Amino acid sequence: MLHVKGGTIVTAERTFRADILCDDNGRIATIAPEIDTPTGCEIVDAHGLLVMPGGIDPHTHMEMPFMGSIASDDFYTGTAAGLAGGTTSIIDFVIPDSGSSLLEAWKAWRIKAEKAAADYSFHVAVTHWDDQVHQDMATLVNECGVNSFKHFMAYKNALMVDDDVLLHSIRRAGELGALCTVHAENGDAVAYMQARLLAEGRTGPDAHPASRPPTVEGEAAQRVIALAGLLDAPVYIVHVSTAEAAHAIADARMRGQRVYGEVLPQHLVFDESVYSSPDWLTAARYVMSPPFRPRHHQHALWAGLTSGQLQTTATDHCCFCAGQKENGRTNFTHIPNGTPGIEDRMSILWHHGVTTGRLSPQEFVAITSTNTARIFNMLPRKGCIVEGADADLVLWDAQGTRTISARTHHQNVDYNIYEGMTVTGVARRTISAGRVVWDEGDLRATRGAGRYIERPALPRR
Ligand code: DUC
Ligand code: ZN
Ligand code: ZN
Ligand code: ZN
Numbered sequence: 358m359l360h361v362k363g364g365t366i367v368t369a370e371r372t373f374r375a376d377i378l379c380d381d382n383g384r385i386a387t388i389a390p391e392i393d394t395p396t397g398c399e400i401v402d403a404h405g406l407l408v409m410p411g412g413i414d415p416h417t418h419m420e421m422p423f424m425g426s427i428a429s430d431d432f433y434t435g436t437a438a439g440l441a442g443g444t445t446s447i448i449d450f451v452i453p454d455s456g457s458s459l460l461e462a463w464k465a466w467r468i469k470a471e472k473a474a475a476d477y478s479f480h481v482a483v484t485h486w487d488d489q490v491h492q493d494m495a496t497l498v499n500e501c502g503v504n505s506f507k508h509f510m511a512y513k514n515a516l517m518v519d520d521d522v523l524l525h526s527i528r529r530a531g532e533l534g535a536l537c538t539v540h541a542e543n544g545d546a547v548a549y550m551q552a553r554l555l556a557e558g559r560t561g562p563d564a565h566p567a568s569r570p571p572t573v574e575g576e577a578a579q580r581v582i583a584l585a586g587l588l589d590a591p592v593y594i595v596h597v598s599t600a601e602a603a604h605a606i607a608d609a610r611m612r613g614q615r616v617y618g619e620v621l622p623q624h625l626v627f628d629e630s631v632y633s634s635p636d637w638l639t640a641a642r643y644v645m646s647p648p649f650r651p652r653h654h655q656h657a658l659w660a661g662l663t664s665g666q667l668q669t670t671a672t673d674h675c676c677f678c679a680g681q682k683e684n685g686r687t688n689f690t691h692i693p694n695g696t697p698g699i700e701d702r703m704s705i706l707w708h709h710g711v712t713t714g715r716l717s718p719q720e721f722v723a724i725t726s727t728n729t730a731r732i733f734n735m736l737p738r739k740g741c742i743v744e745g746a747d748a749d750l751v752l753w754d755a756q757g758t759r760t761i762s763a764r765t766h767h768q769n770v771d772y773n774i775y776e777g778m779t780v781t782g783v784a785r786r787t788i789s790a791g792r793v794v795w796d797e798g799d800l801r802a803t804r805g806a807g808r809y810i811e812r813p814a815l816p817r818r
Pocket of ligand 3: 571600
């Protein structure tokens with residue numbers, strides 16, 4: 358048993374002074390203004406700290422095979438790093454090889470993830486369409502606790518799906534009470550632009566943003582919103598990075614469509630100038646898709662989060678070390694796409710969101726945890742502080758500061774995109790399933806302690 362004593366609880370709905378008692382099953386047993394510590398119960402001092410629902414990162418790629426590499430953070434190291442930053446659950450992606458079974462891939466990913474230190478769940482990617490996919494989607498929803506599917510409109514000749522696959526999958530997901538999530542970039546346009554840039558001799562990382570300009574994302578976002586509208590089905594757009602996509606989502610919502618949008622903290626912090634570094638590796642480390650944008654796009658993303666038109670934040674945590682990024686030394690299209698960040702999402706968002714006055718602490722909880730739990734049907738087990746919920750909590754020091762560095766982070770990757778930044782807002786302690794797993798700099802993550810979280814089908818209209 359654990360007694361979280363003296364803290365101020367912040368949920369997406371309210372802020373109040375209360376103690377929390379966690380039971381031996383890893384759940385919240387009691388919430389009350391003053392609790393007498395039961396004998397033998399461990400006390401966790403929360404005086405002066407905010408007690409918030411542990412962060413949920415709905416977009417990570419642990420040990421993902423991608424572009425000839427495998428992402429360097431595995432399910433253990435990546436979830437452990439998340440715990441150090443106050444994130445207690447992830448939703449990762451099952452990526453079947455094109456043409457192979459979704460169900461078999463899900464089974465393979467279940468085995469990989471057994472080493473996770475924090476709770477995890479899966480979106481399953483649909484990369485082609487046939488009768489088996491149609492059948493596997495039902496099995497995954499009805500028997501495997503999967504209520505969301507992923508689609509890549511980018512990565513031609515690899516993961517990309519065309520509109521025909523999108524239409525079939527969105528329709529099928531709608532029938533099953535599942536949600537389609539989409540990486541919205543026009544993959545044909547990207548492949549065309551890449552070929553043209555290479556022909557012009559543009560082989561370095563600065564060609565990466567030029568090969569996928571904002572229109573490429575805006576077009577794909579508008580297209581998938583139109584297709585989902587045609588089928589009267591909801592759609593969730595991952596890593597919204599442009600004003601064009603943010604406005605397309607807001608417009609659709611104002612027409613009454615159920616469209617959701619996710620923002621990555623790195624898109625709120627970095628702009629396309631990161632690709633102009635004279636040092637190849639420094640620039641290559643920022644190669645991810647969608648790329649960093651001209652600064653004015655950040656305004657649209659913040660406005661989306663403040664207004665609620667964009668609901669969630671994630672990291673797209675996908676780590677590649679220097680040796681892996683080197684694959685693209687002579688051709689930017691071979692640089693493995695991905696940036697790390699699971700450990701720093703909460704601090705970056707607090708620092709740039711709450712201390713600047715853009716977001717209230719309650720809104721911070723909404724965009725880092727509660728909204729994700731609601732959209733992906735994990736409430737009330739995750740994303741809130743109520744009796745009976747999982748005891749996944751972060752004890753947050755709103756005034757504390759730390760300087761981010763690869764020298765001190767826990768991510769299994771040899772750089773940190775936020776290197777040298779000092780942020781206000783620090784996870785002092787993290788509690789996962791009723792256990793203190795991060796205690797003032799002491800990471801006590803346990804390999805295999807994470808549990809697979811089944812997410813039931815969403816209520817159909
Ligand atoms: N984008 C990335 O940068 N990495 C992983 C996959 C993706 O879509
Ligand atoms: Zn993506
Ligand atoms: Zn623009
Ligand atoms: Zn991704």
